Amino acid sequence: MSEITLNPDVVCSPLPEGGVLLDLDTKQYFALNRTGMTVWQHLEDGGSLAGLRASLGEAAAGDLDAFAACLIGHGLATQAPAREPGAVPTAPPAQGPWDAPTVTPHGRPLAQVILSPFDPTVPIPE
């Protein structure tokens, strides 16, 4: 896995236990663990996977690749070409023990699970 580009239609919100992603296209929520949140924010701030690999070492490289593949698989990111070495920003230093980053889809997309009095069969004019 080289680099990835985050889907601009995904909203990320940090929360105490990690964070959530909301895909505005699919109306699907995803939960991120703390490491996943850190990685996402690093990429959102212009960081790179290469920078993270360099900072975290080989032990984390496999986890990062798996996480990136998961993001791509869920439509939360797309594959991107590797950056020139000089353009690779420095990754934040690793803190504490390494937990593999995870992203977990939550149930079904919102549009399919809401059975609310305010969710009529007739489309809402908006």
Add this chain to the structure above:
Amino acid sequence: MLLTLPWLSLALPDLTSAIEEQMRRAAAKFAAGESRTAVHLGGELACDDRGAPDAAEDVMRHANVSFQFVSGIETVDEARYATRDGSVVCVDHAARHVSFRLNRAVFDAPYSTWTDLFAAPLAATWRHHGCFPLHAAAVAFDDGTSVMVVGASGSGKTTTALALVTAGATWRADDKVLLHHAGAGLLATSLYANTNLAPQTIAAHPHLGFALARPPLNETNEKRACLLRELGQRVDLSPFAPSALLFPIRVTRHTSSFRPISTIDALLRLAEQSPTSGDRTVMRRQHELLVTLARRAPAWEIEAGSDVLIAPGSFARALRDAVSHHAVSASA
């Protein structure tokens, strides 16, 4: 009656066109055989003793639906249609048009499949003004803690809230609230002044026996309509700041249990009970509001056992003890 909430008056200009558009769409879909909405609407209108179901259906079929806001109130069934400020909705079959006979607070729709035609455009209008519906009941304890009980139909929202009210809490809302930003925080406002009780819930509360004499909502729903003030002496439907979240799940054992859940879990459960929008800007604002609520209010999952019905007092005490120590203060 004057509107007392500034954010409600914001929605007035575009509400009319939203309802008109919704009615046009509903009528067209029904005429094309793509929707049974009008049939449902006709069924609901049967409770209006001035017309027959097929009359309403006929109105919808010909798409000659018009509506007007008029002054004055004609009560059809207060327990069933009462809204927060006492407005009601009627249909004028003789004139072959739907008349929303409302007082000034046109935002309080009655509970029924009217939501297809009335509350849906209201919800759309609200959302564009930053107010988002949430499927929840709410009560307040004497210490100022306002807990919202959030969940799908049948999850036990009303039963849980009723147990707490029976033990002395104050009704703040049942079934539907509007969430909206207020400064750095948020407020919740009850939409309705009534609720619908399942027969087993009524049976567990002897003082509510009067409700069993009322007709069921319809052929497939045995619930009975009641005014909140009939279910408890203390009712306060003014806007409030939620300080704790409860997500009930029914279980078959006797004793209920409470489990704190993560902010992420609470947010995802909130999102499931707040209908989403097709408009990305609106969806983003809704998400941000729910994040604010999830961050602010600690949350618990309630495995609601039979003690909710059999021993509401002890259930309420255990729940209040669990929640009150951790809930954010009302003034936070």
